[in-house]
Structure formats: C-alpha cells, structure tokens
Amino acid sequence: MHNKLNRRDFIKTTSITSLSVATIASGITLTTFAQRKNPVTNAKRWGMLVDTNKLTETDIDSMVDACQKEQGWGGEKYSIGNQKPTWIRKLKVKDKATGKISNLPLMCQHCEHPPCVDVCPTNASMRREDGIVLVDKHLCIGCRYCMMACPYDARSFVHENLTEQKEHMPRGKGTVESCTLCVHKVDNGEQPACVVRVNSEAVIFGDLYDPNSKINQTLKKIQSTQIRADLNLNTGVRYSGI
Amino acid sequence: MYHWPIIFLNLLLATTLAYATEQTSLGDEARMIQASGKKHHGSESLIRKMHPEFLLHKRDRTSREGVRTKKHSLKNCVYCHANKDKKTNQYYSVNKSGQFCSVCHQKVSVSIDCFACHRNTPSKGANNAQ
Amino acid sequence: MAFDSGDFMNIRYQQIQGNSLGFYTLIAGLGVFILAALGAFYYMEYQGHWVTGMNNRIVWGMPHVFALFLIVAASGALNVASIASIFNKKIYQSLSRLSGLVALALLAGGLMVLVLDLGRPDRLIVAMTKYNFKSIFAWNIILYNGFFVIVGVYLWMMFERRMNKFSTKVGLIAFSWRLILTTGTGSIFGLLVARHTYDAMIMAPQFIVMSFSFGLAFYLLILMASYKWTNRELGDVIINRLRSLLGVFVAAVLYFVAVFHIGNIYLAENNNVATLLFSTDSIYTNLFWYGQIILGSIVPLALIYHPVFKQSNSMLGLASVLVIVGGLVQMYVLIIGGQAYPLEIFLDKEILEGYGGVIVYTPSLAETTLGVGGVALALIAIVFLLKFLPFLPESLSNKVADPHYKR
Numbered sequence: 081m082h083n084k085l086n087r088r089d090f091i092k093t094t095s096i097t098s099l100s101v102a103t104i105a106s107g108i109t110l111t112t113f114a115q116r117k118n119p120v121t122n123a124k125r126w127g128m129l130v131d132t133n134k135l136t137e138t139d140i141d142s143m144v145d146a147c148q149k150e151q152g153w154g155g156e157k158y159s160i161g162n163q164k165p166t167w168i169r170k171l172k173v174k175d176k177a178t179g180k181i182s183n184l185p186l187m188c189q190h191c192e193h194p195p196c197v198d199v200c201p202t203n204a205s206m207r208r209e210d211g212i213v214l215v216d217k218h219l220c221i222g223c224r225y226c227m228m229a230c231p232y233d234a235r236s237f238v239h240e241n242l243t244e245q246k247e248h249m250p251r252g253k254g255t256v257e258s259c260t261l262c263v264h265k266v267d268n269g270e271q272p273a274c275v276v277r278v279n280s281e282a283v284i285f286g287d288l289y290d291p292n293s294k295i296n297q298t299l300k301k302i303q304s305t306q307i308r309a310d311l312n313l314n315t316g317v318r319y320s321g322i
Numbered sequence: 323m324y325h326w327p328i329i330f331l332n333l334l335l336a337t338t339l340a341y342a343t344e345q346t347s348l349g350d351e352a353r354m355i356q357a358s359g360k361k362h363h364g365s366e367s368l369i370r371k372m373h374p375e376f377l378l379h380k381r382d383r384t385s386r387e388g389v390r391t392k393k394h395s396l397k398n399c400v401y402c403h404a405n406k407d408k409k410t411n412q413y414y415s416v417n418k419s420g421q422f423c424s425v426c427h428q429k430v431s432v433s434i435d436c437f438a439c440h441r442n443t444p445s446k447g448a449n450n451a452q
Numbered sequence: 453m454a455f456d457s458g459d460f461m462n463i464r465y466q467q468i469q470g471n472s473l474g475f476y477t478l479i480a481g482l483g484v485f486i487l488a489a490l491g492a493f494y495y496m497e498y499q500g501h502w503v504t505g506m507n508n509r510i511v512w513g514m515p516h517v518f519a520l521f522l523i524v525a526a527s528g529a530l531n532v533a534s535i536a537s538i539f540n541k542k543i544y545q546s547l548s549r550l551s552g553l554v555a556l557a558l559l560a561g562g563l564m565v566l567v568l569d570l571g572r573p574d575r576l577i578v579a580m581t582k583y584n585f586k587s588i589f590a591w592n593i594i595l596y597n598g599f600f601v602i603v604g605v606y607l608w609m610m611f612e613r614r615m616n617k618f619s620t621k622v623g624l625i626a627f628s629w630r631l632i633l634t635t636g637t638g639s640i641f642g643l644l645v646a647r648h649t650y651d652a653m654i655m656a657p658q659f660i661v662m663s664f665s666f667g668l669a670f671y672l673l674i675l676m677a678s679y680k681w682t683n684r685e686l687g688d689v690i691i692n693r694l695r696s697l698l699g700v701f702v703a704a705v706l707y708f709v710a711v712f713h714i715g716n717i718y719l720a721e722n723n724n725v726a727t728l729l730f731s732t733d734s735i736y737t738n739l740f741w742y743g744q745i746i747l748g749s750i751v752p753l754a755l756i757y758h759p760v761f762k763q764s765n766s767m768l769g770l771a772s773v774l775v776i777v778g779g780l781v782q783m784y785v786l787i788i789g790g791q792a793y794p795l796e797i798f799l800d801k802e803i804l805e806g807y808g809g810v811i812v813y814t815p816s817l818a819e820t821t822l823g824v825g826g827v828a829l830a831l832i833a834i835v836f837l838l839k840f841l842p843f844l845p846e847s848l849s850n851k852v853a854d855p856h857y858k859r
Contacts, residue, residue, distance in 0.1 A: 119387035158500070162507035162811065172805035173798055181804070186797070195646055201589035202582040208388060216385050217439050221579050222571015224511040225589050231646030233795050233807065237511060237571060239502035245441045247397050252439030253500045254571030267388045307797060311645060322801070435574075 116267055125211040126190070126261055126316060127288040128275070129295050129304060132182045133321035134282035140170040140185045146277035147187075150262060152246040156239070165236035167259045168274065173322070182322045185274070188213055188234040188259035189307060190316035196226035196235065205256075211288075211316050212261045220255040227256060231308045234258050261316075288316065347422045349403030362402065370426075377436070396436060401444045413443035463546045464846045468682050470839035482832040489825020492818035493568040501571065505814045510791050514815035515569035517783045518823030521666065522562030522830060523596070523637055524659055525779070527630040528667020529554040530603065532694075533610075534630070537623025543693060543853055547675070548619075549843045552607045553834055554671050555630075559599060561830030565823055588639045595633040602626050611841070634660045641786070649790035652715065658708040662779065665701035669775035672698065674834060676769055678844060687850035695768050699756040702775060706749045709782075734810055736789035739781050748778010788813050 148154040153165045168187035174180070190213045196205045197213065204219035205226045215226075215235075227235045235258040238251060245251050248264040262272035270276075275285040286295035304320040306313070348356070355362050363369055369376075380394040392398055403422040404413045417423045417437045427434055436442075468475075496503055506513040533551035536544035567573050583590045606626045609619040638659030641650040672694055679686035752771040754761070761767035794808040838844060845852065 116388075116390040119383070119389060156502075158502040160502070162509045163502050164508075166508065170806050171797075171803055173801040173803050176800050176802055186807070195644075198584075198586045199589060199643075200584055201587045201593060202578050203584045206386060208386065210388070214385065216382075218381055218385065219575075219578055219582060220572065221575045223579075223589065224571070225587075225640075227508065227511040228791070229644055229646060231795060232797055233509070236508050237501065239507070240500035242439075243442070245439065247441050247445045250439035250441070254497075255439065256571070263388065264390070267390050308646070308799070310799065 120208055120210040120267075122209045122211075123289070125192075125288040126266060127211070127286065127295055128190075128261070128272070128317045129284045129298060129320065130184060130317065131282050131284075131320045132184045134280065135183065135185075135278070137170070137172075137183050139278050139280070139282060140183055142277050143185050143274035143283070144168050144170060146273040147259070150246070150265075150273035151249045151260070152244075152251065153236075153257070156242070159239045163239045165238065165257065167234075167236065167257070175322075184319060184322060186232060186234070186307070187317070188230075188261075189232055189313070190259075190261060192314035192316070194313065195229040195231065195311075199225045199229040201225065208263070212263050212266070213258075214260055214263065215256050215258065217250060217252065217255045217257070222254040222256065224256065231311055231313070347405060347420060347425050349416075349422050350406055351402040351404075352422075355402065396440055400440075400442065404442075404444050415442040417442050463852060465549065465842035465844060466846045467840060467842050468678065468838045468844065470835075474681060475835070475839075478835060479832065482828045482835070485821075485828035486825050486832065489565075489568075489822045489828065492821040492825070493573075496818050496822070497568075497573065504816045504819050506819070507811075509794075509811045510788060510813045512787055512791065513569075513813065514819035515565050515822050517780060517787055518826050519562045519566035519569070520637065520787065521780050521783045522558050522565065522826055524634060524663045524783075525666035525670050525776075526555050526558035526562060526663075527599070527634045527637075527660075528663030528665065529558055529671050530626060530630050531664055531667060532671055533606070534623060534627040537620045538627055540620070543690065546845045546848060546853065547690070548623075549607065549610050550675060550678075551671060552603050552610065553837055553843050554674055554830075555667070556600065556603050556607075557830040557833040557837075558667070558670060559596065560833060561826040561828075563596060564829055565826035568822060569819075588636060588643055592633075592636045592640065595629070595636050599629060599633055602629050630663075631660060634663045641790070646795065647790065648716075648796055649793055652712060654708070654712050654715065658705075658712060661701065661704045661708050662782070665698070665705045665775055666779040668694065668698050668701055669772040669779070672772045673769060673776075674831075676765060678838060679848065682844075684844070685847045685849040687848055687853055689850045689853040690848050691765060691768065695756055695762075698768075698771065698775070699753060702749055702752050702756070705782075706745075706753075709744075734792075735812070736785055736792060740785045740789070743781030744778055744785055747774055748781055752778070 147168045151167060153167055156164055159165075168185050170183060171186050172181065172183050175182075190207075190211055192207075192211065194205070194207055194213050197207050199205075201223060202219045202221055204216045204221070205213075206216055207213045222237065224237055227233075227237060235256050237256050238253050241253045242251055249260070251257055262270075262274075265272060271285050275283050284295045284298055286293040288296055288299070290296055299318065302320050304318040305322060306315045306318055352362070376394040377396060377399075380396075383389040384395075400416050404416050405421060406413055414421050415437070417427075417434050419428065423434055504513060530551055532544055533548035533555075535541050536548045536551075567576055570576075579593060583594070585591070602622070603626055606619065606622045609615040609622045635656040638656035639653070642653045642655035644650040675694075676686065676691075678684075752774045755767045755771035755774070756762075792811045792813060794803070794810075797803065797807065
C-alpha cells in the first residue's frame with residue numbers, strides 16, 4: 081500500500097498532517113502550501129534515480145519527447161546539427177570489460193559542486209539551495225564557459241531568435257540553457273515531465289535527504305552510480321544498472 | 323525664454339496623447355478589469371514608476387529562490403495587458419510598436435530586454451493568469 | 453618639434469609624421485578591415501550564432517582563436533619594457549615606450565573580438581558589475597582592466613620626465629601583473645577538469661612562454677616596419693638582440709608543447725585524445741605538425757639561427773610573421789582541436805550512439821572577419837598613437853643603442 085502512494089497523494093497527506101501539526105506547534109513553517117512563497121532551502125535536495133535495466137529505448141525517447149513538449153525546445157528553425165539544443169539525450173553505451181550494452185538518458189546531473197557554477201563569471205550559472213542547477217538568463221552574457229566546463233556536455237546555447245516560448249520557460253538567443261529538473265513543476269509540488277511520462281519504477285524523482293522518500297529508500301537498498309564519480313561532483317541524478 | 327512655454331505645451335500634448343494611446347493599448351483583460359471597477363494592482367503611478375524595480379526584485383526571487391507568487395509576475399502583466407487582433411483573434415505582442423509596453427518605452431527610448439527570452443503574448447490555453 | 457629625453461640624454465623621441473600617402477593608405481586599409489568586422493559582428497548578433505560554424509560542441513570558435521592569441525601576445529609585447537625596467541638593460545630602455553603601446557593595442561583588439569562574440573554583448577555591463585570570484589573568467593576581466601590601468605600609468609612614468617624615476621618600480625608591478633594575467637588566461641583552459649584535452653596546469657606557464665614569443669614577434673614587426681617606413685635608422689645592435697631573444701622564446705614554446713604532449717601521452721586516461729591528435733589524419737593533426745611545429749617553430753628557428761639568413765632583416769621579419777601565423781595555428785589546435793574530440797563521459801564505457809565523434813568545424817567568413825578585425829584594431833591604434841605621441845626614438849642606430857659600440 082505504502083509503495084503505491086504516489087507523490088501527489090503523499091503531498092496531500094503530508095500537508096494535511098503538517099497543517100494540523102502547524103496549528104499545534106507554530107514553529108513549523110515548511111508546509112507544502114507555503115513552498116511557493118518562501119525561498120527554497122537546503123533542507124531538501126532534489127534528485128533522480130534512473131534504473132537502466134527497467135528503462136527501454138522507447139521509454140527514453142518518450143522522456144526526450146516529454147522534455148521537448150514541456151520546455152519547448154527542439155523546434156528551432158535555423159539551427160542545424162549540433163547547433164540544436166539538447167537538454168536530454170539518449171545514449172547507448174557498452175561496458176568496456178563486460179560488453180554489456182545499456183541505454184540511458186543523459187541530462188544535467190545537478191551536481192552538488194557544479195563546475196559550470198564555478199566558472200561562470202557573472203553568477204548566472206547557479207545552484208539553488210535545494211540542489212537544482214539553473215542558468216539565470218537575466219545575468220547570462222553568453223560566454224559559453226559553462227559549456228566548456230560541464231563534464232556531461234549537458235548545456236546548449238541558443239543560436240537563433242525565438243518566439244512563442246513556454247510561459248514557464250523563458251528561452252532566448254545568446255544565452256545558455258539546460259535541464260531545469262522542471263523546476264517550475266517541482267516548485268508546485270509536481271514531478272518533472274520526463275518522470276511523469278515514463279510513469280514507472282524506472283525513473284524515481286524526489287528529495288534525496290528525506291528518509292521517507294522513495295528515492296532515499298531505494299538508494300539505500302540498491303547499488304547506484306554517479307557518472308564521472310571520479311570528479312567528486314556528487315550529482316543529484318543517479319543511475320543503477322550501469 | 324520663449325522655449326519654456328513651447329516645451330510645456332509639448333509635454334502637455336504628449337501626455338494627453340500618451341494617455342489616449344494608453345487607453346487603446348491597455349490590454350483586453352486589463353480593460354475589462356478597469357470597467358468592472360476592480361483593482362488588480364496598486365496605483366497606476368506607482369506601477370508606472372516602480373515596475374522596473376518590482377520586476378527586477380521578483381525575477382531574482384523567482385529564478386534564484388523559487389518564489390512563485392502571482393504578485394509582480396511578468397506572466398501576469400502580459401496576460402492582462404495584451405490586446406487581441408479582432409479580425410484574426412490572435413494576440414499582438416505586448417512589446418510590439420503601439421502596444422502596451424512600447425507606448426511608453428518608445429517615447430522614453432528605453433529598450434525592453436524582457437522579451438528576448440520571455441513570451442510576449444499570453445499562451446493559448448491561458449484562461450487564468452498564474 | 454616635440455621631443456623629450458629618456459633616461460639617456462642621447463635618446464630623442466619623436467612622433468612619426470603621418471601625412472604621407474602610404475600612411476593614409478595604411479589607415480584606410482585597416483579601417484576597411486575594422487568596418488568589415490563590425491559588419492560581421494552585427495550580422496552574427498542579429499541572426500544569432502547559427503550563422504557561424506560554432507555549435508554546442510565547438511562552443512568557442514574562430515573569434516576566440518584570435519582573441520586569445522591577441523591577449524596572450526599583448527602581455528608578451530610588454531616584455532621589452534620589462535627587460536629594460538627590471539633588469540635595467542639600457543639597450544632596451546629606448547624601446548620601452550613602443551612596448552607599452554603595442555601591449556595595450558593588442559589587448560584592446562583581443563578584448564574587442566572576445567566581447568563581440570558573446571551571446572549577449574549588450575550585457576557587458578553585467579560582466580563588469582557581477583563578479584563570481586570563483587571564476588577564472590571573472591578574474592581575467594579584472595586582470596585585463598587592471599592591465600590597461602597599470603600599463604597606462606607605466607607609459608606615463610616613461611613619458612613624463614619628472615616621473616622617470618618611478619618607471620622601474622611601476623615596471624616591476626606591470627611585469628608581475630602581466631605574469632599573473634597570462635597565468636589567468638592559461639588557467640581558463642588549464643582548470644577545465646572535465647576535459648582531458650586541457651586540464652593541466654602546465655598550460656599557465658606554457659601560455660606565458662607563448663606570450664613571450666608571440667608578443668615579441670609582433671613587436672619586432674611593428675618596430676622594423678615603422679623604422680623602415682619613416683626612414684629612421686635601426687641598427688644591428690638592437691635587431692640582433694631581439695633576434696636572439698625571439699629564437700630563445702620560440703624554442704621555449706616548442707619545449708613546453710613537447711612537455712605538455714608527452715605528459716598527455718604518458719597519462720593513461722588521456723591516451724585516446726593523444727592518439728587522436730598525433731596518429732590520425734584529422735585536420736588538427738595536420739595543423740599541429742605542419743602549421744604549428746614546422747611552419748611556426750622549425751622554420752623561424754632556422755631563419756633566426758642559420759648563418760645564411762642571420763644577417764638579413766627581411767628574414768627576421770619573415771620569421772616573425774611565421775611565428776605569428778604559427779601562433780594562430782597553435783591557438784586553433786588548442787582551442788578548436790581541444791573541443792573537437794568528444795568528452796570522456798564514461799571512463800569504463802564506450803558510447804555507441806547518441807554522442808561522440810570528432811567534430812569538423814568550418815569557420816564562417818563572418819567569424820574570421822571579426823577575428824581579423826581585432827588585429828586591424830590593434831594595428832590602427834598603434835599607427836594613430838605613433839603619430840600623436842612620441843613613442844619612437846628618432847634613431848636607433850648602433851651608436852644610440854650602445855654608446856660603447858665599436859664597429
């Protein structure tokens with residue numbers, strides 16, 4: 081029963097609980113409905129766990145599609161080849177020792193120590209308190225140093241003028257962009273579009289710090305890896321099965 | 323000293339004309355709100371004077387801290403202040419010449435940087451601004 | 453006639469006349485390049501970067517090759533002045549003013565290219581007001597701005613007779629600053645831990661040595677051209693000093709390149725990249741061997757040291773041109789070649805689909821025009837300032853350069 085509890089229900093339950101708790105103990109402020117009014121804090125760390133064994137190639141394609149639909153990238157008129165933005169890509173990899181072939185989605189890994197944030201001259205590249213790595217496009221001067229620094233080649237530069245952007249996802253020529261972990265949905269208590277689309281155990285999204293969250297509990301149980309773990313970036317996106 | 327009255331008259335005329343264009347470019351939703359006698363935000367003079375600060379403050383709060391309230395949200399500005407082309411039923415861009423933002427901004431020669439990235443029309447499905 | 457004396461009583465500085473047909477042709481010619489560069493900038497900015505050869509894999513293209521080359525050369529061009537101030541070499545003192553000028557002009561040219569290639573150059577004010585002090589790039593912005601101020605003051609100390617006594621001290625500051633500046637420029641690449649093609653702090657000293665070589669080559673060309681075109685005397689004493697200095701610098705660059713690549717080959721993790729750079733027949737391999745090593749290093753060394761060419765000023769000029777061309781090729785191999793090879797996202801896995809491959813980058817005309825415009829801007833600034841301020845000694849004959857000179 082507890083396993084089938086989805087995030088929405090979970091939030092409902094917790095908010096009711098915390099509401100009632102809040103009325104008793106007025107010290108508690110971190111209720112769900114207050115989330116959007118107050119700045120996010122480092123009490124949470126958003127993360128994602130991708131189980132490549134459970135994920136089919138079609139699943140990954142639909143994750144890419146969900147991302148494009150949600151964020152509005154991929155319809156650029158003039159950009160060709162590698163000029164086209166890629167917020168999330170499907171990779172087919174082969175283990176050098178065992179020869180095992182796996183497919184996985186690769187996007188911004190939302191590092192705890194992101195190289196893109198370190199190199200950004202204007203603080204445009206930034207990490208939110210809750211671990212989501214974003215580009216503040218108001219400050220981005222388009223120097224592309226973050227793209228040089230990212231170990232995952234996860235960032236894209238907008239090569240042309242854009243119109244009709246999504247209201248929740250401003251994007252514009254001359255600035256850098258990447259996976260936002262659907263921050264606009266997360267702030268409303270929803271899950272990222274790609275996670276919703278796959279709708280299975282294969283991709284779990286949640287608060288890494290919360291011992292009651294599914295992602296936290298699963299990570300405790302199973303073997304998982306971080307890509308380029310040698311760089312000690314402590315990524316928010318984890319993989320199992322590779 | 324004759325130029326002072328001329329400047330004054332010019333300013334007067336410009337203000338009156340600006341007021342007239344402003345009424346037509348106010349935006350469909352905003353005009354309805356105005357007609358209904360409701361107030362959607364603080365005084366016009368306050369918004370006119372302070373909107374850069376409001377937007378600047380809000381943008382940092384939202385994009386860097388995740389605060390997503392309706393107050394001073396650019397999405398809301400666009401939602402109310404966009405006009406529809408009556409023939410095609412399509413929205414004009416708010417920063418198009420003669421539309422809400424441009425009426426003043428062109429007059430004072432201040433370029434608007436918002437819409438290099440932000441959408442300049444209400445999105446199709448939008449029926450209540452968030 | 454405007455002149456003032458330097459540290460020697462026998463050195464008199466004088467502006468170039470700058471009213472000949474040749475002078476105006478030069479200005480007009482350079483002006484055309486600058487206008488073309490501005491046009492190219494407007495085109496790229498208006499359309500967006502899709503009109504360039506750059507993409508999300510080659511994020512820094514031709515403009516960065518020129519910009520970083522000019523910035524590196526700028527700090528190197530200051531060397532002549534530094535040698536005079538710090539090591540108190542009298543023979544170089546007469547050359548110091550020009551050294552400061554070339555340094556400032558090259559930096560201005562490089563920064564113009566760098567800024568005009570930004571995605572949002574209109575937000576330069578953001579770059580100047582919001583600093584992330586963890587970012588090497590932000591430090592570089594401060595270092596570049598500081599360089600302008602310090603070299604400006606240094607020039608003032610050299611020009612103003614009452615201030616001459618401070619020029620050694622300011623020269624020392626300028627020299628330290630330029631070392632830090634080039635360290636910073638090298639660190640832009642050296643600190644990219646994610647990229648096997650860079651990620652080596654040897655790039656900082658390597659950039660310093662590169663700056664010595666490129667900067668001196670530029671300086672020599674400008675010195676020789678201005679003395680030839682204004683019919684002033686430029687003796688062997690000075691030329692031969694600078695010639696052997698250039699030879700040492702070119703050889704030093706070669707040494708650093710060798711150490712850098714040997715290090716890369718030896719480190720197992722960089723094996724793939726090293727193999728790609730040295731044993732495939734990609735354009736970067738060819739550019740490296742034929743452009744950077746043979747044309748940009750071996751041939752100039754031969755022109756500088758071989759007895760047959762040793763007496764010829766035009767051969768030294770040719771050597772300088774080749775050092776500059778070789779330097780641009782070196783920057784191209786370093787910047788573009790370094791990005792062309794895919795990142796090693798997985799250390800124990802091979803990527804079959806979705807990412808990889810060596811990128812072929814074809815710079816567009818607009819990008820190259822912008823880059824060349826940076827060089828033109830530097831040159832036009834030098835030409836103009838030579839006309840308006842007394843940077844050049846009236847004569848650099850052997851007797852002026854070295855009072856004890858005996859034929």
